[in-house]
Amino acid sequence: MHYKPSEIEPKWQKKWNEEKTFSYNGKNSGKKKYYILEMFPYPSGKLHMGHVRNYSIGDVVARYHFRKGFDVLHPMGWDAFGLPAENAAIENKIPPARWTYSNIEAMRERFRQLGFSYDWDREIATCSPEYYRWEQRFFIEMFNKDLVYKKKNEVNWCPQCNTVLANEQVEDGVCWRHGTPVTKKKIEQWYFKITEYAQELLETLNDMPGWPDHVKDMQRNWIGKSTGTYIDFKFEGRDENVTVFTTRPDTLMGVTFASMAVEHPMAAEIIERSPQKEEMNEFVGEVKKLHENMRDDAYEKKGVFTGEYLIHPVSEEKIPLYFANFVLADYGTGVVMAVPAHDQRDFEFATKYGLPVKVVIRPEDGEFFEPLKEAYTEPGVMVNSGRFNGLLSEKGKEAVSNHLVETGCGKTGVNYRLRDWGISRQRFWGTPIPMINCEKCGTVPEKVENLPVKLPEDVDFSGSTSPLKDMLEFYETECPVCGNKAKRETDTMDTFVESSWYHMKYCDPHSENEPFSRFEVDHSMPVDKYIGGVEHAVMHLLYTRFFTKVLCDLGYVSFREPVKDLLTQGMVCMETYSVNGEYLYPEEVAFENGLYRQIGTGREVKVGRVEKMSKSKKNVVDPVKLIGKYGADTARLFVLFASPPEKDLEWSEEGVEGCSRFLNRVWNIVTANIDIIKGSKEITEPPASKGRDLWAKTHETIKKVSDDIERFHFNTAISAIMELVNASYKFELCTDETKDVLAEALRSVILLLNPFAPHITEELAEMCGMPAVAKQKMPEVNKRALEKSEILIVVQVNGKVRDRLMLPADISTEDVEKEVRSRDYSRFLKSGEIKKLIYVPGKLVNVVG
RNA sequence: GCAGAAGUGGUGGAAUUGGUAGACACGCAAGACUAAGGAUCUUGUGCCUGUAAUGGGUGUGGGGGUUCGAGUCCCCCCUUCUGCACCA
Numbered sequence: 063m064h065y066k067p068s069e070i071e072p073k074w075q076k077k078w079n080e081e082k083t084f085s086y087n088g089k090n091s092g093k094k095k096y097y098i099l100e101m102f103p104y105p106s107g108k109l110h111m112g113h114v115r116n117y118s119i120g121d122v123v124a125r126y127h128f129r130k131g132f133d134v135l136h137p138m139g140w141d142a143f144g145l146p147a148e149n150a151a152i153e154n155k156i157p158p159a160r161w162t163y164s165n166i167e168a169m170r171e172r173f174r175q176l177g178f179s180y181d182w183d184r185e186i187a188t189c190s191p192e193y194y195r196w197e198q199r200f201f202i203e204m205f206n207k208d209l210v211y212k213k214k215n216e217v218n219w220c221p222q223c224n225t226v227l228a229n230e231q232v233e234d235g236v237c238w239r240h241g242t243p244v245t246k247k248k249i250e251q252w253y254f255k256i257t258e259y260a261q262e263l264l265e266t267l268n269d270m271p272g273w274p275d276h277v278k279d280m281q282r283n284w285i286g287k288s289t290g291t292y293i294d295f296k297f298e299g300r301d302e303n304v305t306v307f308t309t310r311p312d313t314l315m316g317v318t319f320a321s322m323a324v325e326h327p328m329a330a331e332i333i334e335r336s337p338q339k340e341e342m343n344e345f346v347g348e349v350k351k352l353h354e355n356m357r358d359d360a361y362e363k364k365g366v367f368t369g370e371y372l373i374h375p376v377s378e379e380k381i382p383l384y385f386a387n388f389v390l391a392d393y394g395t396g397v398v399m400a401v402p403a404h405d406q407r408d409f410e411f412a413t414k415y416g417l418p419v420k421v422v423i424r425p426e427d428g429e430f431f432e433p434l435k436e437a438y439t440e441p442g443v444m445v446n447s448g449r450f451n452g453l454l455s456e457k458g459k460e461a462v463s464n465h466l467v468e469t470g471c472g473k474t475g476v477n478y479r480l481r482d483w484g485i486s487r488q489r490f491w492g493t494p495i496p497m498i499n500c501e502k503c504g505t506v507p508e509k510v511e512n513l514p515v516k517l518p519e520d521v522d523f524s525g526s527t528s529p530l531k532d533m534l535e536f537y538e539t540e541c542p543v544c545g546n547k548a549k550r551e552t553d554t555m556d557t558f559v560e561s562s563w564y565h566m567k568y569c570d571p572h573s574e575n576e577p578f579s580r581f582e583v584d585h586s587m588p589v590d591k592y593i594g595g596v597e598h599a600v601m602h603l604l605y606t607r608f609f610t611k612v613l614c615d616l617g618y619v620s621f622r623e624p625v626k627d628l629l630t631q632g633m634v635c636m637e638t639y640s641v642n643g644e645y646l647y648p649e650e651v652a653f654e655n656g657l658y659r660q661i662g663t664g665r666e667v668k669v670g671r672v673e674k675m676s677k678s679k680k681n682v683v684d685p686v687k688l689i690g691k692y693g694a695d696t697a698r699l700f701v702l703f704a705s706p707p708e709k710d711l712e713w714s715e716e717g718v719e720g721c722s723r724f725l726n727r728v729w730n731i732v733t734a735n736i737d738i739i740k741g742s743k744e745i746t747e748p749p750a751s752k753g754r755d756l757w758a759k760t761h762e763t764i765k766k767v768s769d770d771i772e773r774f775h776f777n778t779a780i781s782a783i784m785e786l787v788n789a790s791y792k793f794e795l796c797t798d799e800t801k802d803v804l805a806e807a808l809r810s811v812i813l814l815l816n817p818f819a820p821h822i823t824e825e826l827a828e829m830c831g832m833p834a835v836a837k838q839k840m841p842e843v844n845k846r847a848l849e850k851s852e853i854l855i856v857v858q859v860n861g862k863v864r865d866r867l868m869l870p871a872d873i874s875t876e877d878v879e880k881e882v883r884s885r886d887y888s889r890f891l892k893s894g895e896i897k898k899l900i901y902v903p904g905k906l907v908n909v910v911g
Numbered sequence: 912g913c914a915g916a917a918g919u920g921g922u923g924g925a926a927u928u929g930g931u932a933g934a935c936a937c938g939c940a941a942g943a944c945u946a947a948g949g950a951u952c953u954u955g956u957g958c959c960u961g962u963a964a965u966g967g968g969u970g971u972g973g974g975g976g977u978u979c980g981a982g983u984c985c986c987c988c989c990u991u992c993u994g995c996a997c998c999a
Contacts (some may be wrong), residue, residue, distance in 0.1 A: 233994095276915050280994055283914065288998070308999060321999090363997080388997045398999045407997055479998060596993080703936075704923060708916095710992090716937050717923065723951095724936085730951090769927080778925065781935035788935090791952090856931045861980045863931055865965085900979050906930055910979045 065729035067693020070825040075174050083836050084128065084179040086135040088569070089585040093133035097586055098124045099565055101594030101602070105140045105187075107165035109172045111634040111675055112595065114685045115701040115711065119631060119776070120593050121178045122702065125817040126771045128179065129840045135586055137568040138173065138180040140166050142189035143492045143557045145223055145239075151491075151523040158491040159519050162189055172686065176694045177820050179836075184571045188560035189491070193567065195514030196577035197559060198496040202507040203616050205497070209255045212505060216325060216391070217484060219247040224527065225488045226251060228556060229481050230284070230601040238601075246350070251486035251553065252495060256608045260285055260478045262622075263607055272627030274708070277599045284600045286479025291463045293399065293472040295320065295372035298380055304328065304372065307394035307477050311466070312458035313401040315447035316422035318412065319382045320372055321365060321398050324349045325391035332383075336369050342385065349387045363388050363411045375471040376448075376462075386411060394477055402437065409437040422446045423455055483605065485556040490521065490528040492554030500541035500548040508550075509542045515550070528552065561602055562609035565589055565624060577618060589625045593707075596630040603628070629774060632710035634701070636681040638670035645680040672712055683713055695819035696722045702776040702818055724784060725822055728815065731790055732808050732826045738795075739830040742805030748846055752796060753803035759789050760807045761847035767814045768840060776818070783815050813841045856906035857882060859890040864909075875901055882907050 078084065087093070100120035103113060124136040140162075147158035154161075166187060173180070186193055204210045218227040220237040226249060231238045256263075264285045267278045290309035297304065306320065322329065324346040333342045345366045352361060365386040372381040381399075388407055389398055402412035402419045412419055423442040424430050430438070441455040450458055466472030486495065494515040496508040508515055518536055521529045530536050530552040541548035569586040570578035594602075603625075610624040639646040641660055651658050651667050658667040675682045688697050699721040705711040732739070749757050763786040770779035790807050793800070809832065816823040816835045827835045850871050855878065857865035864887060869878065879899050888894055891911040898910040 274916095276993080279915055283995055286995090286998065290999085306999080310999080361997090388999095390998070393998050395999095400999090405999070407999080410997095477998085479995095599994080706924085709924090712923075714923075714937075720936050726951095773927075775925095775927085777923090778935080781925075784935055854931085858930080858980070861930095861978095866931075898979065900930095902930055902980095906980090908930080908979050 063733050065726050065822065067695060067821065068690075071175070071177060071694050071821045074821045074824045075177055078177075078179070078836070079174070079182070082181075082183070084124070084134070084136060085181045085183060086137075086586075087133050088135075088582050091133040093131065095135060095586055096127040096132035097135040097565075097588070097590045098127065099135075099137070099568075099589045099592050101592070101598065102139045102141050102561070102564060103169070104144055104146070105142055105162060105165040105169050106146060107168045109169065109685045111683055111685055111701070111713065114176065114697060115634055115707075116593060116595070116631055117173070117176065117178055118698040118701050119629070119707050119774075120591075121176075121698070121820075122771065122776055122817045123591055123593075123774075124179050125820065125836070126840065128836065129817070129838065131839065134179075135184075135568065136180055137184040137186075137571075138178070138182070139184075139186035139564060139568065140169075140188065141557065141561055141564075142166065142187045143194075143554075143560060145489065145491070148489060148491045148523070151521075155523070157519060157521055157523075159189065159517075162187075162491075175689055176685075176698065179820075184568050186564065186567055186571050188493075188557075188564065189517075191514040191516050193564075194493040194560070196567075197493050197555070197563070198508070198513050198515055199510060199577065200563075200613070200616070201555070202496055202510060202513075204254065204612060205507050207616065209258065209612060210252060211255070212250060212252050214248060214250040215484075216246050217249050217251065218244045219249075220244055223489075226484060226486060228484050228558075228601075230483075230604070249486075249488075251484050252497075253482040253484050254608070254612075256483045256605075257478060257480055259608050259611050260287070260480050261476075262611060263480075263604065266607075266623060270623065273625075274628060274630055277596070277603065277628060277630060280599045281604055284480060284604065287476055288479075289476050290474070291459075291466065291472055292395070292475050293375060293466055295375060295381065295399070298371040298373055304383075304397050305395045306397045306399045307475075308399055310401065310404065310455075310459070311462040311472075312444060312450075312453075312455040313404045313422055314376060314399070314462050314466075315444075315450065316401040316403050316420045317374060317381060317399045318402060318418045318420055319384060319400045319408075321384050321386035321389045321400050321408075321411070322368070323389040323391035323396040324385050324387075326396040329385065332368050332370060338366075338369060342366055342368070345385060349385075352387060361387070363407060363414065365411060365415065375466060375469070382417075384411075384415075392481060393479065403434060404437050404439055406437040406439065409434070420446060426454070483556075483608070485559055486553040487556055488528060489554055490517070490523075490530050492557060493559065494530075495551045495553055495555055497551040498539060498541060498548045499551065500544060500546060502546060503541055503543040503548075506541065506543050512542070517554075528554075530554075558602060558605050559609075562606045563613065565592075565606075566610075566613070566619065580618065580620070583618075584620045587619065587621055588623060591627045591629060592625040593629045593631060595633065599630065629707060631707045632705070633674040634711050634713060635672045636675050636683065636713040637672050638679045638681045639667045640670060641665050641667055645678075647680045648683065674710075675713070688718070692718060692722045693725075693821070695822050696725055699725065699780065699819050703780045704777070706777055707774055724787070725819060727791070728787055728811060729822060729826065731787065732812065733829065735804060735808060736830055738801045739805045739808055739832075742802045745802050745806055745844075749799050749803050750797075752794075753800045756789055756793050756807055757803050758847050758850070759786055760803075760810050761843050764810060764814065764841045765843045765848070768843075771817065779814075780818060783811060783818075786811055786814075810841050813838060853904055855904075857885075857887070858906060858908040859887050860892065860910060861908065862890070864890055871904075875903070878907060882909065 098120055100116050124134055127134045142162050147162045150161045151158045218232045220227050220242055222240040222242040227237060232244050236243055264287055267281060288309050290307055291311040292305050292307050294303045294305050333339055336342055365384040368383045368385060370383050372383055374381055400408040402408040403421045404423055419434060422445060424445050425442045444450045444453045444458045450461055453461055463474050494517060496515045497505055498508055499505050523529060537550040537552055539548055539550050566583050567578055570582040573579055606624050611622050613619050614622050639651045650661055652661050658669055660667055673679060685697060700718045703721055704717050763782050766782040767779045786807060793804055795801055812823045812826050813835060824835050852868045853871045855867045855869050856863055857867060878901055887909055893911050896909055896911045900908040
């Protein structure tokens, strides 16, 4: 009888499905709930190894908690809106809906093949009107609460997506998805006021011990709070102000000029009234071009004098105002007070244009050389600052701020790097924004009873823009306020909006009169363990935290954070292969005589560095092929065994073979001992010496596996089971009692291995006449098995291991010392005699001397 | 530049609180079974040294420190990865 995964795996998958083994009961179950969630996938129709890993980790946690007696919520769904569906529509003339739904079918099948324990009755697809109608309702309620607004602004534009990107979606100046350089465009779009929640989003991070520090740091970084002072500067000879933001008000007296971003709202007027209009326009054009091509870093600081002066609020000196290429329009106020002596950027600028450098901070002690070679940015003592002289910079910050507040030309405040979340997308396949433009009433929300604003299903894709913009039947409507003819918004929402609340919808997926029952959602949330890739550390995980707070404020839920514990799993990586710069799939490459060659041509293959598996580099392994060859259990086991979850995992075929071999060993030893298992008695008393070791090993393994699953060390849990299997192979049967010991060891292997390799373990359990494993509790430790009569005491001499002693477990400290002193360790002693003995009870003795 | 994570055999990785470094697996080597083995089983495997051993030395990126004892704690340095980056 051989292990044939292709036969047993479908059998159990069918059974789990028919019997609804993994359904969640919710509020009325009477059991403690456990919500385990893996980030839902985009239904591309194909699975990659990253998915296998992500969902295998989640499945172990889910199955473990099922078997610990929890009411487990383990749902799956589809992040189904997004660009690929539209691109496919353009290429293949298939409507996005049809393409998406058929992909969902295909992908659900792949998930079933891996044997994951989902409650499929709770499946959701974000592209269904039953889902997005509630999102439209949230949008309208947010609009009514002033949490949504429309603004024309310079935005990031991806020419490949043909749409706007949020700040978070631009990485290194390129589109996070395509890697195409992002350009700037001025466009009117809708914004969520995430900045209104910036403080809470930041503060609550301190109360989230279940999140990894690096994710919290990335969010803190992204929110980028800084405390400082807003200072008003008057224009010379005009009744107009400009405000700057600074974190160093203590350097105010060192201001020798000011710099403004060319995109600043006042810039156009200033240029208009300048006699050097042309020169300035030229500079503005140059800077804008520079900012468009954001991949250029470390460019030279340049500027142009505006011809205008500001008045220093304290000294009342004239301060020249420049346009400068390094000043960002969307950080702070878009204008900075320049203190060349104490800011490196200002220093470089001042040096280039021969502007004065005025030192107002000196180190408290130590030398200080003038003229400065670079800015002095450390804290120190204030000098050349009139009434503030002698103050330490920390005190000085406060004193200057207070003075400005008193004289009415400043206020203290905070500034965030975080921008509001621009959610308009000029695309078709997304949730329609439920707003209507009426010539008379302006922009008004659709009536709630008219929701959903449905996306047309049968559409013709011809051009590269969204067909909604040309569909009269979609955008022609009447104004919900005055009833006149009006035009519907044709932009759709960022797909990150759908993923901001899907985990709440799972709690009550079929409600019809409300987004979800508050009763159920308050019971099931927060997510107890959320598992997904680090790449979402900022975008998705920040948006979903924001959205939860909004839904709480709108009265839909009673909690303010959606995720209790977060596990960010590493990427699955593999080396790349290429010939003359063209990438090859691994199956096109063969390794012979120490060289990689292209199959067919025999050309030598260049082996590139290990990178995240990606289709563009062709360094991918198709999980379907892997499952076909080894079975789902082996695939799951490998991704869990090869590396701890947070680490990147390098793919290796040898590793897979090792896991396959292990499952075969399990299969062989269990099937060889079926009769013994069937005929065995439960062990109630400690067995005689022949069986004692394996009995102890069995219970040590039970303990270790449970502990390791709890702390997400799946690789060591699996290795512990491997040890027990190895010990079982070496175990010699003699008495009936030893048969019972072996039987218990093998039953335990089945029960413990089940969360990792569910199919083979169910099959073996059935063959051995055991009840279905999914319905059995995890095995429990018999504490008596862990008791030892003898213990190993390691003897160190001056910190080095020199001996090992087996001593009675209940030996006293005095007897251990006696035992050690009775032996001759003198040749290891520096002084020849024992000066001191240190005994760590039950573990080791260190002899010092 | 700032922030974070990490650096352990030929390889993936163990070592939960400062207490036997290298579990488990891959690879490799030897042997067994076999017509044959790329199947399976057994044994060995950090490095140096020693023809004996329960032998000696050395060893967790490098250097210093704390300690009876450091992969683990502290200080300095190097390397790699990730995120942010002219943030005022």
